[in-house]
Amino acid sequence: MQEPVKKKKIKVTRAVNGVEQEVEIEVDDVAGPEWGPNDKHAILNKHITRVDAPLKACGIAEYSYDKRLPGMLYGRILRSPHAHARVTRLDISAAEKIPGVRAIVIVPGEKVVEGAKKASEEADKKNPTEVGGKDIKPEREPGKVVRFEGEPVAAVAATTPEIAKDAIRAIRVEYEKLPHVVKAEEAVKPDAPKVLAEGNIEPRSKRGDQAKTTAAFAECDAVVEADYRTPIIHHSSLETHGIVVDYRGGDSATIYASTQGTFTIPDESAKELGLAQSKVTAIVEHMGGGFGSKFGIGVEGKLACMLAKQVKAPVKMMLTREDEFLMAGNRSGSWQTLKIGAKKDGTIIAFHAAQRALGGLGRGSQAGQPYSPYAGKIANAYNEIVAVKTNEDASRAMRAPGHPQASFAIESIIDELAYKIGMDPLEFRIKNLKDEVYHRQLNRAAKEIGWERRNRTPGAGSGPRKRGMGCAVGTWGGGGNKECVVDVTIARDGAVTVAVGSQDLGTGTRTYTRAIVAEEFGLQVKDIVERIGDSRLGKANASGGSTTAASLAPSVKDAAYNARNMMAERVAPLLGVKAADVTFANGKVAGGGKSLTWKQACVALPSAGLAARGQWRPNLQATGVHGACFAEVEVDVETGFVQPIKMVQVQDVGLPLNRLALESQINGGMIQSLGMALWEGRVTDNQLGVMLNPGFGDYKMPGTLEMPEMIALIDDGDTRPAVIGVGESAIIPSLGAVVNAVHNACGVRVRELPITPDKILMGLYTEARTA
Amino acid sequence: MADEHDDKVARDIAPPSPGRRQFLKGVGIAGAGAAVADQLLLRPHEQAVAAEPPQTLSAATTEVTLQINNQKRKAMVEPRTTLLNAMRNHVEPPVTGPKLVCDQGTCGACTVLLDGKPVYSCLVLAVDAMNKPVTTVEGLGTPDKMNAVQAAFVEKDALMCGFCTPGFVTTISAYLKKNPNPSLDEVREACKGNFCRCGTYPKVFEAALAAAKGTGRNGARAELMNHREAAESEA
Known part of the structure; x- marks a missing residue:
């Protein structure tokens, strides 16, 4: 009789949008893989160069955008130029006649309006639909209401991108303009044009006791109340959204997608193509950035499938840069009205927040205030969150959705309160942060940047160029889920392959996948081959919420561990020892004083080699990280120009799989955050309802000249032998640190991002007038 | 017809x-x-x-x-x-x-x-x-025979998603021919017309200086923002 497997209870933390909860789960109490101490690895937790770096540095890594298939057509999308309008007439006759145009599809609309329908039917009669000898009958959907500038109206497929562009220009669309609103301040007014029938304000959540909080402000010695605003930010992935649909009729298709989720592609594409899901393969060999915006095939993918289905030929549909700005999502803006009060000794006792997430047609993302690092210690807190709708493209997740916005606002008001009370901003934070990990990280970063050099009085110092420092903290979950199935195979010739369908966004997935297997077998990274980015391989989760590493790495480890045990069983008789006594290190398989090279040992394998599968192991991952950032900036008070001088960020991560890639990821977080603080933001014109800066020439991103000295520090004080994702954690605190540094430098508190020179100059002017 | x-x-x-x-x-x-x-x-x-x-x-x-x-x-x-x-x-x-x-x-x-x-x-x-x-x-090079800039990009992790990398590698390779021993500020200036979204700039600079003739041991190297060493000395 088989004994029932013993169970044990373990605690794991689960995070939803960065808010963690600790839950107890039951797992089999059997011996399984463990990482061992973080400082005892041969390969992991070291600087590992990326395995795909040579391909990328030589320009031969093939991205979806680089795919070119025989007979492939190029797709292009016609977008609405209006923020809110009804399509009254859509005439594709001229476009159809252009040689090289193979297919045109009209984006299905929401409503059919009588007059528009008639106009379109007449247009139908007039327009021949025959192109190039093929009978193409585009569906017509007149009366479609477009609700934002950039909403797709039609799409074409043509033999060259140049012809596709001509075809888009040749489609004639007449619109009946409808009232629009693209500024939140206008949208909340009672007489504002309605973005959606339900109205422009969507209540989302309320937390805390408002009456008690309001009363608590009477007990405070110092109170600060202010509005903080952040604009809509664009992901600006260098590879735009898009897919290449390889469908030539028949019952199967292959989709090359620029996506964060290999497995988010086949189902949706199959639906559009009318195929069985199992007959559609998704390939994501390399991808050029996503930052939260690339899940599923999107409207562009749907249109590409419709076009491919129509002509039974491969279609490549990569968005143009302008498409990307106008219809591929964005990070929601925010407008937060905060009030905070503290005792003279620096204890915060009251906090009131009214937060508005500005996600265009979407609900937006907004972490609740007081932002989690500060949440535990404030006795009386209340917040309410609403979404304010505007006629703009719906927001999507973007690296730590809602967190940088929340961090910026609370770190600003806490700074203001600290100065009002007359406490050092660092000391004030330490007093009000419950978790001691923050104390450790703040003190370390303070030492690194030289906090003692800071301006004691904001704006002090002579001369036009003034320096200042600021700091802030962040948090994230980063745990994993049971979603990855990994296969490790060892061939008799010694070749080792690790395979899983997951994707590498530039985060280093390929590299650590190999490294974990190499570590387990005592081999080197170059001895392993990884296969990823293919939906025919083992299932894996989409890369969102910093969950990839914590979901994938434990599964890889488990697969390697199982393969190693199987290998040990095979090799043990050769060495004359028990399987448990076989060791794997330095390219050798050894035991009982004997030693075999890896290749020699593999001869013991059956001719088919061996294959092992791995599943997620909750004990190999954890969740919940901190992070602290300090910034030093120089403000020119004559021009209002801000030059970042130095940034330091400390990040805990449990077991750092690859220190080199981790440093890069922390740098990347700091840089994107710096961009939000000083330069980036969607600029709209409320009268026209359009975006004024939809291109890299006008949407200002951080460049080489703006870069400060950057110090990315891994907090090895965190000794948890568990993998945690920190891609998102890394982007959160820098924003607050930079904003506070600007204030410390010149005395101007800018509460609306980005901190452009005009805001500094206006602040100095106002200060001079009121002084 | x-x-x-x-x-x-x-x-x-x-x-x-x-x-x-x-x-x-x-x-x-x-x-x-x-x-x-x-x-x-x-x-x-x-x-x-x-x-x-x-x-x-x-x-x-x-x-x-x-x-x-x-x-x-x-x-x-x-x-x-x-x-x-x-x-x-x-x-x-x-x-x-x-x-x-x-x-x-x-x-x-x-x-x-x-x-x-x-x-x-x-x-x-x-x-x-x-x-x-x-x-x-x-x-400029192949994975088997990378030029100095490509090799330095790999070594210093000067790329993440890699979509900007071909541009940076090409720009810097051309610049180093013109100025084989640049300062950090000259490197910044040379590639100010290249954008990276993942945020690799510090390591791009590091790679460019490492690839430059005569550096890696002196001069510009000292000027370099070397977070790895800073991190290690701190740890």
């Missing part, structure tokens, strides 16, 4: 004029912007017309011979086709190291060397690149 319509448009817009294509071939339309080129329509290319039904607007394509990475590559392009699009979409097999990212000469991902000088290939017309050597990132 394969397509009457096509022929008619070609006649209407660009009356047969044997000298036209010759003119473009000989003189080129150097200096003419893409907008001007859009208006120029060429006569159908004889061979293309004979071989297959014309697929393009008025069959206004012309054959160009490009010298990409020391190889002669022919392509049928329109006068408005950029060098970047010619390489990516028209030559066979495609040359896709240079990336199409901003399409307006701001991000540098499409940087190639034209006559040895770095240019944004999204701003160069294919017809203007005829008879001039074009070097792309693929021409």
